[in-house]
Amino acid sequence: GIQVEQSPPDLILQEGANSTLRCNFSDSVNNLQWFHQNPWGQLINLFYIPSGTKQNGRLSATTVATERYSLLYISSSQTTDSGVYFCAVGHGGATNKLIFGTGTLLAVQP
Amino acid sequence: GAGVSQTPSNKVTEKGKYVELRCDPISGHTALYWYRQSLGQGPEFLIYFQGTGAADDSGLPNDRFFAVRPEGSVSTLKIQRTERGDSAVYLCASSLRTRNEQFFGPGTRLTVL
Numbered sequence: 001g002i003q004v005e006q007s008p009p010d011l012i013l014q015e016g017a018n019s020t021l022r023c024n025f026s027d028s029v030n031n032l033q034w035f036h037q038n039p040w041g042q043l044i045n046l047f048y049i050p051s052g053t054k055q056n057g058r059l060s061a062t063t064v065a066t067e068r069y070s071l072l073y074i075s076s077s078q079t080t081d082s083g084v085y086f087c088a089v090g091h092g093g094a095t096n097k098l099i100f101g102t103g104t105l106l107a108v109q110p
Numbered sequence: 111g112a113g114v115s116q117t118p119s120n121k122v123t124e125k126g127k128y129v130e131l132r133c134d135p136i137s138g139h140t141a142l143y144w145y146r147q148s149l150g151q152g153p154e155f156l157i158y159f160q161g162t163g164a165a166d167d168s169g170l171p172n173d174r175f176f177a178v179r180p181e182g183s184v185s186t187l188k189i190q191r192t193e194r195g196d197s198a199v200y201l202c203a204s205s206l207r208t209r210n211e212q213f214f215g216p217g218t219r220l221t222v223l
Contacts (some may be wrong), residue, residue: 007168031209040216041199041216042214042216043153043201045211045213046194048210048211077131086152088152088153093166094160094165094208095158095208096141096158096204096205097143098143098145098153100152100153101152102152103151
């Protein structure tokens with residue numbers, strides 16, 4: 001089956017710093033979503049981005065489907081950005097079930 | 111509007127018991143998914159409904175797990191003869207159509223003692 005790998009696995013930032021999270025996938029995808037899982041476990045939708053570039057405030061994302069990767073940029077990080085960031089891809093057929101990556105654990109220190 | 115809701119938020123049960131977990135999708139969403147998340151891992155797919163029918167149940171771990179969506183809205187995940195290994199957070203997601211963006215509920219944390 002399709003493999004989804006995220007890097008780095010862990011990241012510690014000082015408040016105000018910028019960061020880039022990467023998601024690599026091993027096959028073509030129908031869908032790609034980025035999520036932030038907060039400390040209470042809620043998965044918060046960040047981007048629905050099967051291809052192209054989107055921006056939302058301090059966050060932006062780029063997916064290059066032909067090269068099978070996606071990047072999530074966080075600028076001017078805040079302590080509330082802490083948590084786990086997941087990339088998830090929808091692959092094959094009519095189901096569009098999401099295959100989640102391994103996640104990046106982000107800690108933003110004041 | 112209201113997001114995906116799940117009840118209960120927490121469920122503690124004893125090994126061998128039967129449990130039901132409920133999911134209310136976003137109104138008008140025809141696609142509904144169940145996932146399971148174990149500690150330290152990403153969610154894993156269990157089952158997908160398009161309308162009332164289970165179109166893909168390939169992620170269900172064994173025949174103790176079953177899910178229904180009789181009226182094409184609310185879904186119930188049923189687990190028979192629970193085992194300690196079933197302990198996890200069970201997540202429900204819905205999307206307007208099958209290939210659209212999925213939105214997740216807060217999850218039900220199941221603990222089997």
